[in-house]
Amino acid sequence: DGGITQSPKYLFRKEGQNVTLSCEQNLNHDAMYWYRQDPGQGLRLIYYSQIVNDFQKGDIAEGYSVSREKKESFPLTVTSAQKNPTAFYLCASSMRGPNVLTFGAGSRLTVL
Amino acid sequence: QQQVKQSPQSLIVQKGGISIINCAYENTAFDYFPWYQQFPGKGPALLIAIRPDVSEKKEGRFTISFNKSAKQFSLHIMDSQPGDSATYFCAASIRGNTPLVFGKGTRLSVIA
Numbered sequence: 001d002g003g004i005t006q007s008p009k010y011l012f013r014k015e016g017q018n019v020t021l022s023c024e025q026n027l028n029h030d031a032m033y034w035y036r037q038d039p040g041q042g043l044r045l046i047y048y049s050q051i052v053n054d055f056q057k058g059d060i061a062e063g064y065s066v067s068r069e070k071k072e073s074f075p076l077t078v079t080s081a082q083k084n085p086t087a088f089y090l091c092a093s094s095m096r097g098p099n100v101l102t103f104g105a106g107s108r109l110t111v112l
Numbered sequence: 113q114q115q116v117k118q119s120p121q122s123l124i125v126q127k128g129g130i131s132i133i134n135c136a137y138e139n140t141a142f143d144y145f146p147w148y149q150q151f152p153g154k155g156p157a158l159l160i161a162i163r164p165d166v167s168e169k170k171e172g173r174f175t176i177s178f179n180k181s182a183k184q185f186s187l188h189i190m191d192s193q194p195g196d197s198a199t200y201f202c203a204a205s206i207r208g209n210t211p212l213v214f215g216k217g218t219r220l221s222v223i224a
Binding site for chain 1: 144157
């Protein structure tokens with residue numbers, strides 16, 4: 001089945017540690033996105049990539065980094081510079097053109 | 113600046129009733145308006161979408177009403193069922209050009 005796989009589903013980290021969230025898609029989609037979801041805040045865009053080896057900052061990119069070395073993969077690193085990293089992180093993808101997003105099941109990060 | 117304003121934040125509807133969620137936008141360049149449905153612990157999924165050349169789109173019990181002059185659009189869920197209990201997000205984009213901008217979400221509870 002085609003879809004988006006995010007891992008891990010749950011992740012705990014200590015303050016000051018970097019953590020990388022995985023996102024893999026087998027939909028042959030060109031574009032990939034990372035959104036952060038907090039209660040009452042909706043979905044806020046962190047980074048997005050429309051083609052391999054290229055990505056753009058979203059509205060809340062500070063403290064995050066990404067790479068897009070392969071079309072299928074778009075990992076997100078939450079660095080120690082992110083002041084409030086505890087959140088639900090959603091990866092999505094779409095064909096270039098229509099903005100119909102397919103989302104993964106999300107990764108919940110908790111900083112202890 | 114919030115580009116898409118969604119209301120209400122939460123909504124409780126009796127089974128069989130009509131659920132109405134409203135969104136307003138400022139950017140007149142937006143030309144694609146989807147609604148996403150999210151169940152707890154899952155990623156959002158596209159529910160229904162509209163473009164501004166039509167004033168209404170219906171898919172089963174779900175209808176989008178669009179008012180271009182008022183820069184508003186709304187989701188109506190007819191004959192609401194407990195299985196419709198979820199968080200609903202409106203969104204907007206310039207089709208094929210920019211990532212989706214999401215509203216803050218509405219948590220709908222349909223009670224029997």
